[in-house]
Amino acid sequence: MIKLSALLITYNEVKHINDVVKNISFADEIIVVDSFSTDGTFKKLSALPNVTTIQRKFKNFADQRNFALQQATNDWVLFIDADERIPKKLKTEILQTINHPNDVAAFMVKRLFFFKNKRIRFSGFQTDTTYRLFKKDKVKYIEDKIVHEMPHIVGKSGLLKNTMLHYCFDSTAHYKSKMQHYANLKALELYNKGNKPNFYHFYIRPCFKFIMNYVLRLGFLDGKEGLNICYLSAYGVYYRYQELKKLID
Known part of the structure; x- marks a missing residue:
């Protein structure tokens, strides 16, 4: 079985942290880079088994993601935000994808957006996709793209069939x-x-x-x-x- 590293960058995500860590427990290692949260996120992370937590000052999203990438010890990396969730079908597809020989360097995932618990079907979100699964040595986030960060991919890109859930709006x-x-x-x-x-x-x-x-x-x-x-x-x-x-x- 090919091993998988799951990476998160966090700041004040105490509402989500337990659920997201549980959601990605299928990964072989979980690494969280926390930007000195003040709401108890770091305390919760420190108490979670099988999670490596590093506190690091936030400069911008691209810089923080590139740092997190450097901490991964496995060839395949799954990036996830604290307010995202991976349903069972997507989890199965991810594991099958990394364990099946292919020449794709990075995979995009479609996301379904929620406002609290209401599905947002339109409003500009209906075609949202983002890179979440890739080979560590084939990706680096573009440094001068400091928000809505974009990875530079060396090789082919693909799109996973199943969708990710994004609970991005609490209010x-x-x-x-x-x-x-x-x-x-x-x-x-x-x-x-x-x-x-x-x-x-x-x-x-x-x-x-x-x-x-x-x-x-x-x-x-x-x-x-x-x-x-x-x-x-x-x-x-x-x-x-x-x-x-x-x-x-």
């Missing part, structure tokens, strides 16, 4: 805080590239983002949750350029 306030955190990092990324905001970025882009997700990508079919999500996604774009303006000023 409207939680999603707003996420949007602000991502916006701050994206603003820094744009600043490092020499970008300067203008009227288009402050007003046209946020409006387009809302119309795209709420109307064209059918967010209105997700009810009040869809309205909140699409509004806050647009707000995140506006907030990003406000933060970029502050960095320039």
Whole structure:
């Protein structure tokens, strides 16, 4: 049997940590890189058997993921976020995939999004896929892509058939805080590239983002949750350029 390393990066995930560790217990090793959580996450992790926990200051997502990759001792790596879950069918597919000879370096996974316990079927999330399973020596996250990080893949990519569950929104306030955190990092990324905001970025882009997700990508079919999500996604774009303006000023 080919061995598998499961990797997480965490910050204040006390609500999820027990469940996610239990969910990935099929991995041969579990490594968590925690960014000095203040809500008891680290204490819970320290009490869990068969989990290696490292505390490390957070610089950005790409940097933290690359550090976590370096800690893995097995050739195949499964990256998972604390608010994601792997159903039984996907678990079986993952184990079959790594134990079947193939020339694919990295596999993407489709995710199903949930607001609390309600499935979000539209609002821009219906086509979401992300890299989660790959050969350790074939992947490195692009350093200057510090938010919505992207891996550089050396070799072929594939797509797993089964889906992952993503419980990413506990509340409207939680999603707003996420949007602000991502916006701050994206603003820094744009600043490092020499970008300067203008009227288009402050007003046209946020409006387009809302119309795209709420109307064209059918967010209105997700009810009040869809309205909140699409509004806050647009707000995140506006907030990003406000933060970029502050960095320039």
